Amino acid sequence: MAGEDAAWPDVELTERWLEPAAADTLFEDLRHSLPWRSHRVRMFGRDIDAPRLSCWIGDPAARYRYSGTTHEPEPWPAALAAVRERLAHAAGTPFNSVLANLYRDGRDCMGWHSDDEPELGPQPVIASLSLGATRRFVLKHRREPARQAVFELPHGSLLVMRGDTQRDWRHALPRTARAVGPRINLTFREIIVRG
Numbered sequence: 001m002a003g004e005d006a007a008w009p010d011v012e013l014t015e016r017w018l019e020p021a022a023a024d025t026l027f028e029d030l031r032h033s034l035p036w037r038s039h040r041v042r043m044f045g046r047d048i049d050a051p052r053l054s055c056w057i058g059d060p061a062a063r064y065r066y067s068g069t070t071h072e073p074e075p076w077p078a079a080l081a082a083v084r085e086r087l088a089h090a091a092g093t094p095f096n097s098v099l100a101n102l103y104r105d106g107r108d109c110m111g112w113h114s115d116d117e118p119e120l121g122p123q124p125v126i127a128s129l130s131l132g133a134t135r136r137f138v139l140k141h142r143r144e145p146a147r148q149a150v151f152e153l154p155h156g157s158l159l160v161m162r163g164d165t166q167r168d169w170r171h172a173l174p175r176t177a178r179a180v181g182p183r184i185n186l187t188f189r190e191i192i193v194r195g
Contacts, residue, residue, distance in 0.1 A: 009139050009149055010163035016156055017090070017129065018083075023156035027131040029079045030184055036102050039069065051175075052108040058097030062191040066117055073097060080186075083129070087188050091160050093125045095188040103135065103183040106176040112140065116166040119191050124166055128159040132183035139171045153185075 018026065036053035047068075056064055057080065058073035065071070076084070080098065088094050101110065115126050128137075130153040137159065141147040149169075153159060161171075173185070 007147075009161065009165040009169045011139070011149070011151075011165060012160045012162075013151055013153075014090075014158045015154055017158035018131075018156035020156060023131055026079055026083065027155070027184055030077070030100065030131070030186075031102065031182065033077060033079070034100055034102075035074060036100075052110065053102040053104070055100040055102075056097070057100060058191065061193040062097040064097060064099070064117070064119065064191055083186075084188065087127050087129070087158075090158070091125050091127045091188075093190060095127065095190055096193075097191050098186050098188045101185045101187075103133075103173070103185070105182065106178055106180045109175040110173040112170045112172045114142075114166045114170050115161075115187070115189065119194075120166070120189060121192050122167070123163055124161075124189060126161045126166070127188040128153075128161070129186040129188070130157045130159070130183065131155060131186070133180040135173055135180065135183055136176065137171065137173055139165075139169045141169055143168075 034055045039050045056071040062073050134154045137151045139149045
């Protein structure tokens with residue numbers, strides 16, 4: 001569905017990509033072992049704490065610049081080695097990095113954005129693995145904001161975004177007033193390493 005006239009973003013959702021027991025184990029392992037940090041982001045001309053905890057993981061050269069900060073990668077934890085290989089096979093592309101986000105409750109969120117940084121290339125493939133509480137994920141067309149696609153992302157689900165999705169659409173994980181538990185989101189990507 002890529003291209004200027006694509007009615008919908010080029011995305012594919014697999015709800016039980018990881019079996020529940022494997023998803024439970026990975027969630028607990030990452031929740032307790034990753035060096036989670038509160039990052040500063042620039043919004044409306046000022047720096048604030050991001051409403052979530054994050055950890056940038058990747059191959060040594062996979063530096064990533066977003067929200068005004070260059071992130072040096074943490075080494076790959078053993079728990080993600082098999083997942084990385086399986087995801088690369090499922091998505092048909094290699095991944096040299098993953099952004100892990102920990103949403104502690106419904107107040108934690110991700111604002112409207114696109115993963116369109118130059119080091120991701122013109123048509124990045126982003127593979128997003130959800131663990132923990134189900135949260136709502138929304139995509140909104142850049143030129144026609146009324147055109148939206150909404151997904152519920154349950155425990156163990158995989159959402160893959162391809163083609164012109166990052167160019168033509170923005171996405172967000174909105175806050176919710178519902179009582180929800182913690183959620184980890186792993187967005188695998190391939191950073192283009194130059195020089």
